[in-house]
Amino acid sequence: xxxxxxxxxxxxxxxxxxxxxxxxxxxxxxxxxVKPSAGIFQFSAQNxxxxxxxxxxxxxxxxxxxYQKLSRALRTYSRTGEITKVKRKLTYQFxxxxxxxx
DNA sequence: ATTCTAGGGAGGGATA
DNA sequence: GTATCCCTCCCTAGAA
Numbered sequence: 001x002x003x004x005x006x007x008x009x010x011x012x013x014x015x016x017x018x019x020x021x022x023x024x025x026x027x028x029x030x031x032x033x034v035k036p037s038a039g040i041f042q043f044s045a046q047n048x049x050x051x052x053x054x055x056x057x058x059x060x061x062x063x064x065x066x067y068q069k070l071s072r073a074l075r076t077y078s079r080t081g082e083i084t085k086v087k088r089k090l091t092y093q094f095x096x097x098x099x100x101x102x
Numbered sequence: 103a104t105t106c107t108a109g110g111g112a113g114g115g116a117t118a
Numbered sequence: 119g120t121a122t123c124c125c126t127c128c129c130t131a132g133a134a
Binding site for chain 3: 011013014056059061063065068069070072073076089
């Protein structure tokens with residue numbers, strides 16, 4: 001449950017949203033750290049679509065957000081290196097530069 | 103064979 | 119107007 005809305009202040013980015021969720025213990029059943037010190041995290045196989053739905057709702061999208069669509073955005077992060085895929089199911093890694101900025 | 107996860111093309115609203 | 123950013127939507131392929 002993000003605290004601020006995009007209408008006021010600058011727009012939140014997907015990776016910032018994910019980081020906030022990771023830092024919230026109540027969201028542990030949706031997304032959780034695998035190795036926090038390395039910025040490695042994973043989505044819950046069971047609740048990843050519910051987390052995506054929350055993201056889409058937060059952004060005010062018309063259609064329902066899904067993990068499939070959310071993960072497409074994560075793939076574009078690999079171009080800039082902000083987040084990369086680790087060779088493990090549903091797990092990704094923040095770059096250390098991004099991690100320090102969050 | 104069916105379901106789930108990963109990858110990429112296309113396009114759109116917002117912004118510089 | 120033009121270019122770029124940051125996703126969103128959809129389709130295909132590969133893994134389980």
